Amino acid sequence: MRRKDLLGLQDLSKEEINRILDVAARFRSVSERRIKKVPPLRGRTVVTAFFEDSTRTRLSFELAAKRLSADTLNFSAKGSSTAKGETLMDTARNIDAMRPDAIIIRHAAAGAPHMLARAFPCAVINAGDGINEHPTQGLLDLLTMRDHLGDLQGRTVAIVGDVYHSRVARSNLFGLRALGARVRVAGPGTMCPPGLSELGAEVCHGIDEVVEEADVIMMLRIQRERMGPAMMSSSREYSRFYGLDLERLKRARPEVLVMHPGPINRGVEMSPDVADSTRSVILEQVTNGLAVRMALLYLLLGGEEAPDAAS
Amino acid sequence: MRRKDLLGLQDLSKEEINRILDVAARFRSVSERRIKKVPPLRGRTVVTAFFEDSTRTRLSFELAAKRLSADTLNFSAKGSSTAKGETLMDTARNIDAMRPDAIIIRHAAAGAPHMLARAFPCAVINAGDGINEHPTQGLLDLLTMRDHLGDLQGRTVAIVGDVYHSRVARSNLFGLRALGARVRVAGPGTMCPPGLSELGAEVCHGIDEVVEEADVIMMLRIQRERMGPAMMSSSREYSRFYGLDLERLKRARPEVLVMHPGPINRGVEMSPDVADSTRSVILEQVTNGLAVRMALLYLLLGGEEAPDAAS
């Protein structure tokens, strides 16, 4: 891979995306073995710097690094120098001075990873920046779809919920468009404004309209912590108009895939029986997340041999 | 070991307990060497998932895994998806999707580890579930007693304090009964109700009564955080009636063992001079805890060679 960093899917080509997914698919087998560890990143240092809480994403990166034999360090913003008034750049300069090979950053400010990537020689991976992108989530979603559907060219993916504030939706949108898929989005007006069409999405307003034609239905998490009370009158109402339950799912194609980036608000954006149905590939997404992160660390840190040879 | 999980001592046979203790006794030497690490779990993944705080138990498991060369991941409930409203099962499904070899769980709900054990293929170890069991604490206590007393058949163990709410007491009770020991319990009426006799304990009410005949006196921690003010009028009063001080210890056999699961409330359940006396084996309990956890991880994850050969 020619890139130093992974900051978003917006500027990735179809070829680059497919290369990452190919390597990820091969790394998947490492986690199915008894000895779940390969040596290519032995003696390399991977730092996770999460300025927003996200246990599951952080652990996925940490485990990806460990299964490649890297050493990991967890920098968390709580009780850190950030809390003592240090700027992000000063914190990052301090991390850089310890010579990490990669920094995985999650930050509330869109563009924070880009700032670090420009400033430092190590690889920077965006693990979510504000409402901008969450590219490893996008890649794991693409891998999951590709597993089931093969080439995504001409496929239709419905994204439902708070598309406007979702970095998951944005990364998916960029990735899906690069791979030639059609993206249709639906959600309450404030969460799914017409302006999204500039990004290449078809903005619909009813969930039923997008469900019927879809090869994939991706339900977004309602992030109650990010929204004011004005945006939706209640969870129950949201669920009635935009939640996916079995009744609604019946209108979809029988082979449709149901996805969710997790953690699920069961009973809000998705009913429990849908989350646990045979159409749900939610847990495959988690497994693929680990593989995608292994692939990225491997490729960005300059794995020269093919991963099969390295194992 | 034929088991996939360790959920409690209630259903363990004498033979199974002794097998674990035998392996633990052999692993103890690893921690006394200069190079405190053996290879049998290289490339295996051990996840600690503590939904209640317990630094020392978590670190003991983490170090046990590391000394067997496993990789460890710490999932803590703070700031995690649990805090975002995810159910325990969804959290666990996510952990499982990363293919751990073992999950060590502590949870406020009795039965939580059992639910995970049924649902997932990996080994599940109960590190404390509500007021049900804390089996590795029970095993380390048994190992400590066995070291000093040999066969526990016919020995008398006094357990003093809040027996009713103590998962430590319950696990000890099951283990001690399996090994043929006699268990006598004492504590304030609300903490030591007559119903405990159904579990095989002799319920006494005065501490002096149980101290005199005992081969072992196990003082339980008063968990002030779990009790309302009605249960005991004050720490000082508790200490006077149920605390162990040197005066009381004089009535016991000269070779009696004094145990405590820690952390000690010095001056409440035990006076400092007793905690530090030659009869106290409290720190041996900690050392044995590490060995027992190494043995369990080794046995549950399918160590085939004898641990001596593996070292």
Place this chain on the structure above:
Amino acid sequence: MRRKDLLGLQDLSKEEINRILDVAARFRSVSERRIKKVPPLRGRTVVTAFFEDSTRTRLSFELAAKRLSADTLNFSAKGSSTAKGETLMDTARNIDAMRPDAIIIRHAAAGAPHMLARAFPCAVINAGDGINEHPTQGLLDLLTMRDHLGDLQGRTVAIVGDVYHSRVARSNLFGLRALGARVRVAGPGTMCPPGLSELGAEVCHGIDEVVEEADVIMMLRIQRERMGPAMMSSSREYSRFYGLDLERLKRARPEVLVMHPGPINRGVEMSPDVADSTRSVILEQVTNGLAVRMALLYLLLGGEEAPDAAS
């Protein structure tokens, strides 16, 4: 090294300090390699026990241990048995019972590391005890100065700010005096009382007076969290009288070094243009911190071969 512990620089000889710095200088290269890991502490256990928050110092120690192939455990006071009322010594006895090779302790009480060092056979490293000492910070500062100035005999180091409450200042003072440097301190009267001259410092009160002659200007962090409002009327006033800005820096020698232990309060003790100027060696301090901690762990844990041979 003949010592078991590193508790402070007060009792270190010039020869001991130079030996540590020599080893640190050699270890520095490990972090510049592709494979940033050497084997001398494989199978050894290093526990960090931080009873005060300090992400950056903790991570520096943790990474130092990992780059020497040791296993690390992080004991943090939050949610730990300390929070449940356990004494420091009981907590430490519990850590010791798991047979660590080294305990790195930060604690609000001066003398806490000394208490542990006397009680336990493992190496104890002071990572900051109250307002007493922070010896690894002192050593990394000395290494940074030595890199630029060579022998420090007869050199002049200015320390500016809250010298009285600064363990960083104290460790530097002891180390600099041992190496024959002259130390001049300046700060508001309550932060820089005349009594400091008993430690070998020349107490001045104006910053301009110390800046002019200095080979090194070390600006201390204003720890707003430790001070009452009476000690300084405002950050702005502090900055005007005791902050280092470009205007003031012009009065210093052209080759002067500007240092700061971090995290910087930009605009308070130092203006951003000074922090980022060519005279600033602040990030070299961080890099040297890692090397000094590797050297100490290596020397205290009995590295017998020369570190070059070990790599």
